[in-house]
Amino acid sequence: MGRLTTHVLDTAAGRPAAGVALALCRIAPGGRVALATAVTNADGRTDEPLLAGPAFEGGLYELSFSVGAYFDDGGFYDVVPVRFRITDAGAHYHVPLLISPFGYSTYRGS
Numbered sequence: 001m002g003r004l005t006t007h008v009l010d011t012a013a014g015r016p017a018a019g020v021a022l023a024l025c026r027i028a029p030g031g032r033v034a035l036a037t038a039v040t041n042a043d044g045r046t047d048e049p050l051l052a053g054p055a056f057e058g059g060l061y062e063l064s065f066s067v068g069a070y071f072d073d074g075g076f077y078d079v080v081p082v083r084f085r086i087t088d089a090g091a092h093y094h095v096p097l098l099i100s101p102f103g104y105s106t107y108r109g110s
Contacts, residue, residue, distance in 0.1 A: 002089045003052035008044045012100040016044025020070050024050045027060040058086050075101035
């Protein structure tokens with residue numbers, strides 16, 4: 001059964017990024033549909049998959065990470081949006097975010 005998970009790592013500090021708020025939306029023809037919100041735990045992950053079961057379906061999605069509030073001085077970025085496509089409703093999609101005060105990167109993890 002398919003599911004969507006995420007993980008946020010603070011590459012400047014060399015540790016998981018705990019306390020990062022995030023939101024998941026589906027990008028539909030009529031606009032965005034809010035699906036979930038969460039905050040990363042001590043391991044930089046959410047406690048549960050962001051999307052799983054019958055609600056997990058193909059389509060265009062966006063994860064928005066509120067990284068500005070994570071950094072003491074606010075860093076350079078306020079919100080990092082990551083837009084991606086789910087094509088296989090039976091697969092595990094993992095979207096890691098690597099952050100520092102002045103940059104970020106992401107990839108499809110496993």
